[in-house]
Amino acid sequence: MSIIKKIVTFKPGFNLRVIVGLISVVGFLSACAIVGLGDLSKALGAQDAKYTARSIEAGAKVYFEQCARCHGADGKGIDSQGPALNSIAFLGKTDAGREVQKSQRILDIGWVGNLDSYIRAVTTSGIPLKSSNQWEVIHPAFGQAVGGNLRDDQITDVSRFILNWAQNPATSGTIDSPKPGAAFVPKPTSAPLTPEQEAGKAVFLKNGCNACHAIKGVAQGNIGPNLSAIGTDAAAIITAADYKASQGKATTVEEFINESITAPGVYIAAKCPTGACPANVMPPNFKTTIPDADIKSLVAYLVSLK
Amino acid sequence: MAIIGKRLVNQVKTTGLKATVAQRADETFQRLTTGLSWDDVRGILRGDPPPKPNPRVKPHTEGFWFHIRPTFYHEATTTLYPTFRLGLLSALFFAIEIITGIYLMIFYTPSPERAYSSMIDIITNVPFGMFVRDLHRLGAEVMVVVVTLHMLRTFITGSYKKPRQFTWFTGVVLLIMTLGLSFSGYLLPWDQLAFWAVTIGTSMADAAPGVGPTVNLLLRGAPDIGAGGLLRFYLLHVVLLPFIGIVFLAVHYYKVVRWGISLPPEMEAVGEDSARKVSPDKRVNFLPDIATNEIMYIAIAMAILAISCATWYRAPLETHSNPLVTPNHTVAPWYFYWLQGLLKIPHIIPFLPADIANGIDKFFANVIGITPKVLWGIIVGPLVFVALAVVPYVDPNPSRRYGQRKIMLTIGGLFTALILYLSLAGIPTGVPITGFGFVGGAPSAEIGQEFMPDEGDGNLMRIPFDQMVVGDYQVTADANVANAPELNAIIKELYYDMQRRMNTADPNGRKLSADTVAQVKIAEIQPDLKQITLVINYTDDQTSAAQEFSKFKFIHRDSEH
Numbered sequence A: 001m002s003i004i005k006k007i008v009t010f011k012p013g014f015n016l017r018v019i020v021g022l023i024s025v026v027g028f029l030s031a032c033a034i035v036g037l038g039d040l041s042k043a044l045g046a047q048d049a050k051y052t053a054r055s056i057e058a059g060a061k062v063y064f065e066q067c068a069r070c071h072g073a074d075g076k077g078i079d080s081q082g083p084a085l086n087s088i089a090f091l092g093k094t095d096a097g098r099e100v101q102k103s104q105r106i107l108d109i110g111w112v113g114n115l116d117s118y119i120r121a122v123t124t125s126g127i128p129l130k131s132s133n134q135w136e137v138i139h140p141a142f143g144q145a146v147g148g149n150l151r152d153d154q155i156t157d158v159s160r161f162i163l164n165w166a167q168n169p170a171t172s173g174t175i176d177s178p179k180p181g182a183a184f185v186p187k188p189t190s191a192p193l194t195p196e197q198e199a200g201k202a203v204f205l206k207n208g209c210n211a212c213h214a215i216k217g218v219a220q221g222n223i224g225p226n227l228s229a230i231g232t233d234a235a236a237i238i239t240a241a242d243y244k245a246s247q248g249k250a251t252t253v254e255e256f257i258n259e260s261i262t263a264p265g266v267y268i269a270a271k272c273p274t275g276a277c278p279a280n281v282m283p284p285n286f287k288t289t290i291p292d293a294d295i296k297s298l299v300a301y302l303v304s305l306k
Numbered sequence B: 001m002a003i004i005g006k007r008l009v010n011q012v013k014t015t016g017l018k019a020t021v022a023q024r025a026d027e028t029f030q031r032l033t034t035g036l037s038w039d040d041v042r043g044i045l046r047g048d049p050p051p052k053p054n055p056r057v058k059p060h061t062e063g064f065w066f067h068i069r070p071t072f073y074h075e076a077t078t079t080l081y082p083t084f085r086l087g088l089l090s091a092l093f094f095a096i097e098i099i100t101g102i103y104l105m106i107f108y109t110p111s112p113e114r115a116y117s118s119m120i121d122i123i124t125n126v127p128f129g130m131f132v133r134d135l136h137r138l139g140a141e142v143m144v145v146v147v148t149l150h151m152l153r154t155f156i157t158g159s160y161k162k163p164r165q166f167t168w169f170t171g172v173v174l175l176i177m178t179l180g181l182s183f184s185g186y187l188l189p190w191d192q193l194a195f196w197a198v199t200i201g202t203s204m205a206d207a208a209p210g211v212g213p214t215v216n217l218l219l220r221g222a223p224d225i226g227a228g229g230l231l232r233f234y235l236l237h238v239v240l241l242p243f244i245g246i247v248f249l250a251v252h253y254y255k256v257v258r259w260g261i262s263l264p265p266e267m268e269a270v271g272e273d274s275a276r277k278v279s280p281d282k283r284v285n286f287l288p289d290i291a292t293n294e295i296m297y298i299a300i301a302m303a304i305l306a307i308s309c310a311t312w313y314r315a316p317l318e319t320h321s322n323p324l325v326t327p328n329h330t331v332a333p334w335y336f337y338w339l340q341g342l343l344k345i346p347h348i349i350p351f352l353p354a355d356i357a358n359g360i361d362k363f364f365a366n367v368i369g370i371t372p373k374v375l376w377g378i379i380v381g382p383l384v385f386v387a388l389a390v391v392p393y394v395d396p397n398p399s400r401r402y403g404q405r406k407i408m409l410t411i412g413g414l415f416t417a418l419i420l421y422l423s424l425a426g427i428p429t430g431v432p433i434t435g436f437g438f439v440g441g442a443p444s445a446e447i448g449q450e451f452m453p454d455e456g457d458g459n460l461m462r463i464p465f466d467q468m469v470v471g472d473y474q475v476t477a478d479a480n481v482a483n484a485p486e487l488n489a490i491i492k493e494l495y496y497d498m499q500r501r502m503n504t505a506d507p508n509g510r511k512l513s514a515d516t517v518a519q520v521k522i523a524e525i526q527p528d529l530k531q532i533t534l535v536i537n538y539t540d541d542q543t544s545a546a547q548e549f550s551k552f553k554f555i556h557r558d559s560e561h
């Protein structure tokens, strides 16, 4: 009780006031001084770097949500969808923030600004015409001012993210934009379908496989796995450990695809467009509803997709 | 000019140069001190007793700044109790907010395009920018606490009673102003935190019957918060509310001068107010005693505030506001948690079965015709302030003595406890242990929210960059990645968090399935940029289907998380 009484009736003497007051003033001033000195080192970019870093993080998010589907998650470009954004031809090279090699692309197209302004310009306004018929798509305009869904700061972020590759740009395996005016020589695509495979494609469509599966240029279903390259994928699956552990018995690509259609339950594929593949969704009765001959051509068609 | 010069020359001629300079200097000095001569000031600084008649009261009659302070206090009010200096500190924080606020205004633009980037500019490029912003933000939060405590103390000491009813009333206006300033300031950084807290706040107004949509429209300037809303909140924050604050502060201060600070209740007869009838031997003059005392408290408060902002305190700034993405667990600022708690009534009434609570909800919605949200948030919420404002006018008890105010003190205590309880119930995780008011989602999503929240930082993001070793790691109790002790520690923490959620149900009765497994995946996607992904595979407790939860974040080497 007496302690409480001491506290509540506390009144500092004159000297105590002066001492405590002075100590506090010194404390206040030194806090300001610490901050002031810190601000001086800000000139060296410490603080800026932190915020650039946050901006790159935000840009990565934008990139993966908006750009990766055409430019590739690794930035190396996707055939016929979009050019590489991480290649040395596009970015040039920087070392510790300084440019050591110029962007060839900027020189080729004669852009007067720097690479950052080019990226932001393309991202904001899109490219109204295809610059080369190598591309199947026209560049979307992402800027909000022109009806897109990205704010200016997001566009700055994504540009910073792309430029962050310039420290270590990819030097091979990239799909680069062709030089302006260069004639487009299409790559030989996979061999034309044989009559049996054509028949298989028809079976595929007739039986509604396209409702659940995607095949590039043929079907857009997104419930089951994308079958655009099932010919190559299947080869990998049958050697994988999880397949061997399942009840699946296939040892060849043909057998695997046949099995997947006629007995979908024995092995559940791993990746579907919306996450892990669900069991019991692919209909189990194709073995009875599709004539054997049709299944044979269907398998032949799917095997050819590489 | 010529005349003044002539007079000066004449004075020098008649009294000599030295005396003239001394006389002129003293005249200027007295003008600055509003009436104190150099000798008077020296006497004050030396601690001499005041001469008679006391010149130290002159500034109170001559000058503006001293006339808003009492000339003398009763000895008994100069100790820590009864005021605890809380009124003084409230005023100090108001002043700090105004000064730091003006500095921030220089660099801030209230438009959706520029607001967020001006915040970034302030923290990165403006000298003392981050410091001043931290001072402004921390000062605002402390001010809410200090003002509330000041109100509590004037309530407890019964100082709102005759003749100080109106002082209390202006105080309530100042409280509303303080909360209003904090709330309107909350929107200005234009980040996710700001945007969604304010969207939630104003949508409550929208639900009010009749005027609600109009009020909402007035505040937001459009159906949704955008350029108009930001500008309106800005104007509220920098013009209207400070104006109201300054006017009411002036009245509040005038009342304090007029009636004096109330004596400790036990010192005066019941029903009597003796604060201004102080016998000379009990008087303590403002100059120098009260002034130096106050300066000391001000210095302490400023030092603590400045040192906090120079060291541990950082005002939060989340990602840019995005009307399309609602972050998980958006909350109002903490001093409005009690309002959020109100909105959850009747679901937070202890031990009320859920069926009955739902029944009450239905009853209000169908029979009375207003939803509980409207009832509690819009009608009861503001009523709290009305109730506060009328306290002195409805309390019939003339006595200020604690022993004779048992009813009022009990009501006050219960009210405080209720506000604290509602505040706890208002946070998304609800009241600890009992979990009343819990609004979490599926257990897997809660893990994601805990370790990688949508906004702000979680432990998975705080792993030092060099310890984010690229690879896929199963979440186990014996994670053992070489050279990455913190990564291992957090994987273990995750593991035990999962175990806890498997063994104990959350307040909604949901458990994490026993077969749950999780993975932490770290990939380097660019120089100095990593992606950290949390994947949780579990069996859904409601549908018994196998589910995968996954969430990722990008982490750059230089960003401090």
Ligand code: HEM
Residues within 6 Å of the ligand: B083, B085, B086, B087, B088, B090, B091, B092, B094, B147, B148, B150, B151, B154, B159, B160, B164, B167, B168, B169, B170, B171, B172, B174, B175, B178, B249, B252, B256, B260, B261, B262, B263
């Ligand atoms: C910005 C907010 C406020 C400021 C700056 C402020 C300032 C002050 C000051 C300096 C005093 C002198 C006594 C003391 O230091 O305790 C005082 C007294 C008083 N205040 Fe406040 N106040 C504020 C808010 C409030 C609130 C919210 C209430 C109550 C609802 C309130 C009610 C009172 C009462 C009743 C007194 C008289 C106390 C007495 O004579 O003992 N004030 N105020």
